[in-house]
Amino acid sequence: MTLDDLPPLRAVIAQYGLSAEKSLGQNFLFDSQLLDRIARVPGPLEGERVYEVGPGPGGLTRALLRAGAQVTAVERDRRCLPALAEIADAAEGRLNVLSGDALAIDEAAQLGRGVHIVANLPYNVGTALLVRWLSIEDWPPWWASLTLMFQKEVAERIVASPDSDHYGRLAVLTQWRAQPKIAFAVNRAAFVPPPKVTSAVVHIVPGEVPAGVRPKTLERLTEAAFGQRRKMLRQSLKGLPGALEALAALDIDPARRAETLSVADFVAVARLLTARA
The missing domain is CATH 1.10.8.100 (rRNA adenine dimethylase, C-terminal domain)
Structure with a gap:
C-alpha cells in the first residue's frame, strides 16, 4: 500500500470508531487541500525532518508525507495509533510514531537539530508547548521553524504590537528573539467537530538573540x-x-x-x- 492507496480520513474515523475528545483538546481536519496548504507554510519539505504533535487520525501527517518530509509524530491518544500505523506502513520508513505526552518528551535528544515543527496543536496544551519551545536557553534552538495551529485569539496574541488589546506576555516571549506571522485563518467549519472559535496558522522562525538576556x-x-x-x-x-x-x-x-x-x-x-x- 502507498500513501495514495490509504482510505479517506472519514473512513478511517469510522473504521476505528474515533471521535474527537474534548478532554484532549482534539478537533480533526479532513480537507486535504487545507492540510496541504498548512504543509507548504514552512517552505519546501522534501527530505526535511518534521515533528508533529497530536496527529490524531493523521490528516496533517499525510500532507507532510506528501510534501516529502521525514516525520516524527507524538500522539497521546492510543486510540489513534492503529490509524497512524497504517500510514507508517504506507510511508516506507518516513514516519516514526511515538506514543506519549509531548510535554514529557526530550525533543532535542529524540530529534536532533534543524527540525521543522508542524502541528494542529491540541487546544489545551498549545500555549504551554509554544512557551516551552520559545524558552530554550540555547539559541538558535533545535527547531528550525514552527508552523502551528492556534485559536485565532491566541495567534493574535503572539503577533500583537504594544498598546493593542492582544499585546501581552506571549507577544514578548515570542518576539524578543523570533519572528512570528499569521499565515492564514481557518474557519471553524473546517474542523470536526467545529470548535466555537476561528483558528489561525502561525509561522515562527528564530531570529538573533539580544546579548546579555536570560x-x-x-x-x-x-x-x-x-x-x-x-x-x-x-x-x-x-x-x-x-x-x-x-x-x-x-x-x-x-x-x-x-x-x-x-x-x-x-x-x-x-x-x-x-x-x-
Whole structure:
C-alpha cells in the first residue's frame, strides 16, 4: 500500500470508531487541500525532518508525507495509533510514531537539530508547548521553524504590537528573539467537530538573540508585569527584586502599564536584571 492507496480520513474515523475528545483538546481536519496548504507554510519539505504533535487520525501527517518530509509524530491518544500505523506502513520508513505526552518528551535528544515543527496543536496544551519551545536557553534552538495551529485569539496574541488589546506576555516571549506571522485563518467549519472559535496558522522562525538576556529572567519579568496588567508597573513589579531600579535606570515611568512597553523595553529591563543577578 502507498500513501495514495490509504482510505479517506472519514473512513478511517469510522473504521476505528474515533471521535474527537474534548478532554484532549482534539478537533480533526479532513480537507486535504487545507492540510496541504498548512504543509507548504514552512517552505519546501522534501527530505526535511518534521515533528508533529497530536496527529490524531493523521490528516496533517499525510500532507507532510506528501510534501516529502521525514516525520516524527507524538500522539497521546492510543486510540489513534492503529490509524497512524497504517500510514507508517504506507510511508516506507518516513514516519516514526511515538506514543506519549509531548510535554514529557526530550525533543532535542529524540530529534536532533534543524527540525521543522508542524502541528494542529491540541487546544489545551498549545500555549504551554509554544512557551516551552520559545524558552530554550540555547539559541538558535533545535527547531528550525514552527508552523502551528492556534485559536485565532491566541495567534493574535503572539503577533500583537504594544498598546493593542492582544499585546501581552506571549507577544514578548515570542518576539524578543523570533519572528512570528499569521499565515492564514481557518474557519471553524473546517474542523470536526467545529470548535466555537476561528483558528489561525502561525509561522515562527528564530531570529538573533539580544546579548546579555536570560530567557528565565524575561519569563519572570513578563509574568510579573502582565500578571496584573491593569496595574501600574510600580505595583506589578514591586515583588521582583531589582525591577523598579531597572525602570529608573532606563528612564521608564513606573506609572505606565505593561502593555505600553515595547518588546525592546522589556529586553532592556531583563538585561539589567540579568546583569545584577
